[in-house]
Amino acid sequence: MNPIGSRYTIISDLQISLNGKLFSAVDCSLQRNVLLYRIGSTHSSDTGIAILGKAAELTHERFLHILDVREEGTDLFAVLKCFPGELLLPVLAQHRLTLVEVLTQVFKLGQALMEAMDAGVRGFSVTAENLWLTGSRQLMVLNGWSDAESRQCGARGLCSLLYQLCVRSETVPDDFEIYESRLRLALHEWKPEQTEAVVAMTRSVILEGQSLQALLVGMQEALGKLERQKTTLPATPVALLPESAADMSAERRASGRSSQGGAIAEPETKARALKGSTGSKKTLLIIGAFIAVFIAGALLAKITQQPIESLPASEQPAELQTPAVDCQPR
Secondary structure, three states: OOOEEOOOEEEEEEEEOOOOOEEEEOOOOOOOOEEEOOOOOOOOHEEEEHHHHHHOOOOOOOOEEEEEEEOOOOOEEEEOOOOOEOOOOHHHHHEEEEEEEEHHHHHHHHHHHHHHHOOOOOOOOOOOEEEEEEOOHHHHHHOOOOOOOOOOHHHHHHHHHHHHHOOOOOOOOHHHHHHHHHHHOOOOOOOHHHHHHHHHHHHHHOOOOOHHHHHHHHHHHHHHHHHHOOOOOOOOOOOOOOHHHHHHHHHHHHHHHHHHHHHHHHHHHHHHHHHHHHHHHHHHHHHHHHHHHHHHHHHHHHHOOOOHHHHHHHHHOOOHOOOOOOOOOO
C-alpha cells in the first residue's frame, strides 16, 4: 500500500489511462473506496489544478465526480468517486450489454456530452479506455479534463464507442467500409431497416461530419422504433368475440386444462357439456309450449268472431232458438 498524504492509500493499479494512470484506493478518513487518477506532467501544477477545478464543476451523473485534488511530490492526483463496477476496456470482449442497451447507453452518454459542452467542458474521450461500467450496466466517463484525438471525442467518439461495444473490439478501423461491414455483421439480430438506420447515422457522422445534436436525434428515433416494436397488441376479450368464436375459445381453454390436469379436468368438461345440453332442451320445450298456446288462442279468436246466425238452428243454444209460428188454419 502506498499512502497519498495522510488520507488516501493506494490499493492496486488499474490501468494506464489517457495522460496518466488509474489506481483503486481507500479514503482513510471517510472509510470509503475511491479512484485515484494520477495526472501526467503535461501541465504545471497550477495549470493542472485549474483544469481539474473546471472539470469538477461538472456534476452530471455520467461522470465520475472529482471529490478532491492532491499533490504528492511532482505528481498530481484527482480523487474520483467510485461506483461498484469495473473498467470497460478489460471486459470489452465479454460485456453483457444487449444491442438495445448499447444504443441506449451511447445515447445517454451523448446527452452528457451536450451538457458538458454547455458547461465549457469538451475534448475528452468517450471511447472504451476512458469509461467505467457500473454494476447496473451504466457507462460513466473517467477523465473529463484531458484532450483526446478527434476520433475519440464528440459525435465521432460516440460512433467509435458504438463500434467497440457492438463488435466487442478495442480497435476501430479508419476505413469506413471495414467499419460498416463489421458493424452490420454485429447487428445481424436486428431487422434490416433497423441496422440500416444505425449504419446511416454513423456514416453521416464519420463521412459527412454530422453534428452531435443531429446524431442524438437519429438515435432517439431509432430507440423509439425499437420500443414500439417491443409492444404487442392486447388479446381480444372473449365478450367482444362472436358467439361461435367465444364457444370455440372456451372449448380450447377447457381442452388445455384437460391436458394439463388429466382426469381432474375431464369430469368438469363433461359437466359443462351436460349442463349446456339440458339448457338447450329446456329452451326447446318452452318454445314449443309458446307455439301451442299461440295456435290455440288464434283458433279461439276465430271461433268467437264467427256470427251466431250462421250456425245451423240445430246447433244453436236452446235459449237462443226462435219458437216456430204455426200458420196452418185451425
